[in-house]
Amino acid sequence: MARPPRKPGLSARPARRALALGLLLAAFVPSSMAAEACQPRDFGAFSLCIPPAWRIEATAGTAVDSAAGRWSVSGPGAALLVEHDYGLYSDPLQQLPDGARVLDDTPLQLDGRAARLLRYTVPGRDGGPLMHQLGLHVPVVHPGGRMGPMRLTLLARSTDPKRLAEADAAFRSLRFKPPR
Numbered sequence: 316m317a318r319p320p321r322k323p324g325l326s327a328r329p330a331r332r333a334l335a336l337g338l339l340l341a342a343f344v345p346s347s348m349a350a351e352a353c354q355p356r357d358f359g360a361f362s363l364c365i366p367p368a369w370r371i372e373a374t375a376g377t378a379v380d381s382a383a384g385r386w387s388v389s390g391p392g393a394a395l396l397v398e399h400d401y402g403l404y405s406d407p408l409q410q411l412p413d414g415a416r417v418l419d420d421t422p423l424q425l426d427g428r429a430a431r432l433l434r435y436t437v438p439g440r441d442g443g444p445l446m447h448q449l450g451l452h453v454p455v456v457h458p459g460g461r462m463g464p465m466r467l468t469l470l471a472r473s474t475d476p477k478r479l480a481e482a483d484a485a486f487r488s489l490r491f492k493p494p495r
């Protein structure tokens with residue numbers, strides 16, 4: 316079958332480019348975030364875009380040398396515990412707990428900074444359920460001064476591995492504020 320003649324000045328390229336761009340963007344939007352809009356949440360030096368279903372029940376802590384906190388996220392299924400540590404000495408996730416089994420260790424870029432996303436499991440205490448963990452470490456958030464760079468570590472834990480998909484999407488939405 317012969318193609319109909321094209322009208323002068325019209326091209327299929329822009330439509331193809333738009334379709335390709337849409338497919339590419341859809342591939343990088345985590346499925347847990349695609350179904351529902353996320354809500355930006357300010358944590359001081361950084362922000363995350365979290366699912367509206369997350370109910371942050373408690374935030375605690377500021378250490379002497381860092382801004383640290385912990386919050387639990389309720390919702391369907393097992394609880395999700397998330398911790399953050401922003402400071403000079405945040406955990407680089409180099410030494411994992413005894414019995415930890417690394418499932419994935421991925422270097423990536425977040426908000427223009429090198430980062431490392433680590434997915435692993437840890438046996439439960441005293442025969443308890445397997446704990447699924449997702450850690451994100453950004454070794455240089457801001458270059459810092461004489462003492463070294465400011466760093467960030469986020470750590471999510473749950474007995475339900477599906478809950479880590481939510482944390483993964485939130486972690487990948489990480490945005491930093493300029494230093495004060």
